[in-house]
Amino acid sequence: xxxxxxxxxxxxxxxxxxxxxxxxxxxxxxxxxxxxxxxxxxxxxxxxxxxxxxxxxxxxxxxxxxxxxxxxxxxxxxxxxxxxxxxxxxxxxxxxxxxxxxxxxxxxxxxxxxxxxxxxxxxxxxxxxxxxxxxxxxxxxxxxxxxxxxxxxxxxxxxxxxxxxxxxxxxxxxxxxxxxxxxxxxxxxxxxxxxxxxxxxxxxxxxxxxxxxxxxxxxxxxxxxxxxxxxxxxxxxxxxxxxxxxxxxxxxxxxxxxxxxxxxxxxxxxxxxxxxxxxxxxxxxxxxxxxxxxxxxxxxxxxxxxxxxxxxxxxxxxxxxxxxxxxxxxxxxxxxxxxxxxxx
Numbered sequence: 001x002x003x004x005x006x007x008x009x010x011x012x013x014x015x016x017x018x019x020x021x022x023x024x025x026x027x028x029x030x031x032x033x034x035x036x037x038x039x040x041x042x043x044x045x046x047x048x049x050x051x052x053x054x055x056x057x058x059x060x061x062x063x064x065x066x067x068x069x070x071x072x073x074x075x076x077x078x079x080x081x082x083x084x085x086x087x088x089x090x091x092x093x094x095x096x097x098x099x100x101x102x103x104x105x106x107x108x109x110x111x112x113x114x115x116x117x118x119x120x121x122x123x124x125x126x127x128x129x130x131x132x133x134x135x136x137x138x139x140x141x142x143x144x145x146x147x148x149x150x151x152x153x154x155x156x157x158x159x160x161x162x163x164x165x166x167x168x169x170x171x172x173x174x175x176x177x178x179x180x181x182x183x184x185x186x187x188x189x190x191x192x193x194x195x196x197x198x199x200x201x202x203x204x205x206x207x208x209x210x211x212x213x214x215x216x217x218x219x220x221x222x223x224x225x226x227x228x229x230x231x232x233x234x235x236x237x238x239x240x241x242x243x244x245x246x247x248x249x250x251x252x253x254x255x256x257x258x259x260x261x262x263x264x265x266x267x268x269x270x271x272x273x274x275x276x277x278x279x280x281x282x283x284x285x286x287x288x289x290x291x292x293x294x295x296x297x298x299x300x301x302x303x304x305x306x307x308x309x310x311x312x313x314x315x316x317x318x319x320x321x322x323x324x325x326x327x328x329x330x331x332x333x334x335x336x337x338x339x340x341x342x343x344x
Contacts, residue, residue: 004115077150
């Protein structure tokens with residue numbers, strides 16, 4: 001799968017951070033192969049320049065250490081200037097309702113950042129927006145997850161409601177020293193060790209108006225964004241598109257080639273033929289996805305092997321263990337034990 005990328009303008013917040021003097025900021029960027037000129041140019045011109053997502057995640061993770069500011073990721077997200085999100089930020093600022101904003105964010109997030117899964121689900125009176133980077137090589141990513149959910153929380157809290165809505169939050173990373181402070185800030189317990197990052201709130205708020213909406217402007221910008229999103233997806237290799245669809249689908253039961261083909265807008269036969277033409281096989285791509293995700297689950301979670309097997313789409317733990325041993329030459333429990341020893 002292609003290495004995911006993100007618009008360089010998303011780092012513009014560093015130019016306004018009073019806790020990060022110029023020399024420290026430049027050193028922070030340099031440690032991750034970046035420099036301020038590229039970020040500033042992109043913010044001013046709106047050019048489509050981008051940077052590796054791994055570098056962005058590394059910067060915000062590193063920022064938590066050098067700034068020594070509690071809840072730096074979440075607080076940065078809450079204060080994030082929508083203008084630093086380019087055209088997507090413009091659409092969010094023009095959205096008539098919270099639902100319009102979040103549906104636009106879900107559909108057009110790939111215009112800002114690739115290799116990422118976003119989804120808005122409404123069920124039983126509750127709305128849930130989830131976010132996860134699909135590339136499991138990018139880790140740790142605590143601050144990126146907290147920044148993103150902090151930005152979404154700020155959007156939710158902009159609605160014209162009589163009082164701040166209750167927000168339930170869950171993260172894929174484990175609890176940390178700042179967890180109690182964030183729970184107190186949200187007035188809600190925080191879940192950790194989940195398979196995605198999510199924020200939930202009452203579904204009735206989706207119809208709540210946002211300040212200063214501009215219906216006509218939003219419609220035009222959101223249409224342009226959706227076309228750009230389609231163009232971005234088509235520009236990816238078929239291999240990348242298939243693996244991303246598989247990773248997004250994983251956990252919903254056995255991975256089904258027909259369902260993946262439909263997600264990509266083609267028939268099962270067409271998908272098979274196009275993969276063969278590029279020298280790929282669907283089963284092999286599924287195995288690559290399972291292999292990378294299995295490694296992440298084993299080393300970053302305490303889930304039992306039976307649960308990991310189901311999340312990867314295997315019929316049972318035995319089938320998963322057999323496949324894992326074939327990949328790595330050792331059973332999954334040995335890899336997990338080694339990871340725990342390394343952390344001790």
